[in-house]
Structures are given as C-alpha cells and as structure tokens.
Amino acid sequence: MGFIQEFKDFAMRGNVVDLAVGIIIGGAFGKxxxxxxxxxxxxxxxxxxxxVNFDQLAFELRAATAESAAVSxxxxxxxxxxxDFVIIAFSIFVVIxxxxxxxxxxxxAPKAPPVPSKEEVLLGEIRDLLKERG
Structure with missing residues (x-):
C-alpha cells in the first residue's frame, strides 16, 4: 500500500474526521x-x-518615559x-x-429475558414430570 493511500485511509477514518469537526465547532463556539x-x-x-471597561483594567508597574514604554x-x-472559560466549561459540562x-x-432500559434453548425447555419438562411422580 502506498504512502498516499495509507494517509487517505488514516484521514478518512471516523475518529479523525469526528475530531476535526469537533475542533472546528469548538473554535467557532469559543468565538x-x-x-x-x-x-x-x-x-x-x-x-x-x-x-469600568474591563479591557483597560491594569496595574501600572512603571510609568512611560521618553526612553521606554509603560510597564503594566x-x-x-x-x-x-x-x-469566557467559565462559560465554555459550563456549556460543555451541560452537554456532557x-x-x-x-x-x-x-x-x-429493561432487557427482555433470554429465550430458553430447546434443551432448557426439555429439561424443564423432565423436571416437572419427575416432580409429579413424586
């Protein structure tokens, strides 16, 4: 099998495609x-x-000078x-x-009892006959 064919088989395997779709949807959901x-x-x-605008909240460690920019x-x-993280984590938690x-x-869901085999039915009948004879 050629290298390209092996790659195609790998890429088209269900898990890889599902993972790719999940990553794309996750990225879009994050946005x-x-x-x-x-x-x-x-x-x-x-x-x-x-x-308060949260984007502008900062502690200024060093003020800007003519020689250097401010450090904050x-x-x-x-x-x-x-x-963002809390909302995404909560959303994923709810889905999971x-x-x-x-x-x-x-x-x-209750499962139906297994159907007895012919041998089991026959053995049950023999048991019942033996009980009747005493």
Whole structure:
C-alpha cells in the first residue's frame, strides 16, 4: 500500500474526521462565547461597578518615559478570559451531562429475558414430570 493511500485511509477514518469537526465547532463556539462576554456580559458588569471597561483594567508597574514604554499588568483582559472559560466549561459540562443522561437511560432500559434453548425447555419438562411422580 502506498504512502498516499495509507494517509487517505488514516484521514478518512471516523475518529479523525469526528475530531476535526469537533475542533472546528469548538473554535467557532469559543468565538461566539467571546463575543457574548465582551459585548453583552462585561459592559453591564462594568457599569454596575462604576463604569469600568474591563479591557483597560491594569496595574501600572512603571510609568512611560521618553526612553521606554509603560510597564503594566493588564488584568482586565485576564478577567474577561476567565469569564469566557467559565462559560465554555459550563456549556460543555451541560452537554456532557445531557449525553450521559441519555446514555444511562438507554442502558437502564429493561432487557427482555433470554429465550430458553430447546434443551432448557426439555429439561424443564423432565423436571416437572419427575416432580409429579413424586
């Protein structure tokens, strides 16, 4: 088997394709959550705590001089990233919890008792006849 054919077989295997789709959807979902946090959630929170724009929250370690730029710890962007992470993690938790719940329901479904084989039926009849004879 040639190298290219082996690569095609590998790339078209179900797990690889599923993983690629999951990564693409995850990236898109991350962008949606970031837009939600940046544009919808953080502005009202900033307004509630005094009109603060979280992107601009920073501790200035050294002021800018003519020779060098300011040095600061930009913790506002970090806070927004933490909120993004919490929302994404919670969303994934809810989806996995729902999938596990569906999986458990299908596993808990009562199974029909196995149909006895011909030998088992015959042995049962012999047992019953022997009981009757006493």
């Amino acid at each position: 949606v959550v970031t837009a939600l946090v940046d544009g919808v959630l953080m502005p009202p929170i900033g307004l509630l705590i005094g009109g 710890l930009n913790y506002g962007a970090f806070l927004q990233t933490i909120v 919890k729902a999938l596990n719940s569906l999986k458990r329901k299908s596993e808990e």
